Amino acid sequence: MPPSPRRDDDDVVEQLDDRLRALGAPLRGFEARALFMGALTSTSPTLGPQELLPIIFGKSIFLGEDEEDARATLGLVMLLWNGLNDERRNGAIRFSAVSMSSPPTHEQLREISMRRSAELMWYLRGLAAGGDDETSFGERGERVFGDIDLGAQALGRWTKHLAQAETLEPHEEREAALRIQEITAALERLVAELMRLGDRVRADALGKAAARPSSRGHG
Numbered sequence: 001m002p003p004s005p006r007r008d009d010d011d012v013v014e015q016l017d018d019r020l021r022a023l024g025a026p027l028r029g030f031e032a033r034a035l036f037m038g039a040l041t042s043t044s045p046t047l048g049p050q051e052l053l054p055i056i057f058g059k060s061i062f063l064g065e066d067e068e069d070a071r072a073t074l075g076l077v078m079l080l081w082n083g084l085n086d087e088r089r090n091g092a093i094r095f096s097a098v099s100m101s102s103p104p105t106h107e108q109l110r111e112i113s114m115r116r117s118a119e120l121m122w123y124l125r126g127l128a129a130g131g132d133d134e135t136s137f138g139e140r141g142e143r144v145f146g147d148i149d150l151g152a153q154a155l156g157r158w159t160k161h162l163a164q165a166e167t168l169e170p171h172e173e174r175e176a177a178l179r180i181q182e183i184t185a186a187l188e189r190l191v192a193e194l195m196r197l198g199d200r201v202r203a204d205a206l207g208k209a210a211a212r213p214s215s216r217g218h219g
Contacts (some may be wrong), residue, residue, distance in 0.1 A: 009083035030096040034119035040128020113159040
């Protein structure tokens with residue numbers, strides 16, 4: 001299982017993660033990234049990073065000790081959001097990069113399986129923040145949600161197996177690494193497809209809204 005290739009937002013995720021830890025925020029950097037992925041999939045045309053700040057930083061939204069510190073925190077948030085938006089437009093959305101040895105160790109396999117499960121959970125929470133469920137994306141979207149659920153179940157089985165096993169034979173480690181990589185790639189394809197479907201739903205809704213006759217100007 002090769003290490004994930006670094007992307008443009010990896011440094012931003014790491015910097016945001018350091019800041020979130022320092023602020024005692026409830027989320028990690030990679031979790032905030034997954035939350036944003038879900039929000040960018042949402043069919044809501046108004047959902048933006050500002051609505052997600054209480055989830056990332058807690059209800060009090062503590063961003064820093066002073067105004068300069070808070071601006072730096074918000075700057076990282078917007079860099080992450082905009083970078084993911086660029087990935088979405090380019091159809092190259094991915095889960096967060098993870099550094100691992102080749103081949104990965106048992107502990108690294110545990111960590112990546114748990115990380116991918118957490119990312120998928122926060123991705124779905126980002127969707128929910130926009131009021132979306134499987135019916136929001138049409139018939140094809142419902143099938144994609146079903147496939148995502150199957151992927152989540154497969155990932156959960158590997159996460160449980162790796163957590164319970166004290167040791168693994170080398171061939172078992174290779175098998176686990178391959179399967180987790182395959183599940184991750186499949187989930188990334190499904191997320192990208194759901195994003196495309198979300199774009200269409202939003203475009204259709206905005207088009208219908210623009211086509212409605214205005215009720216103003218008749219006085």
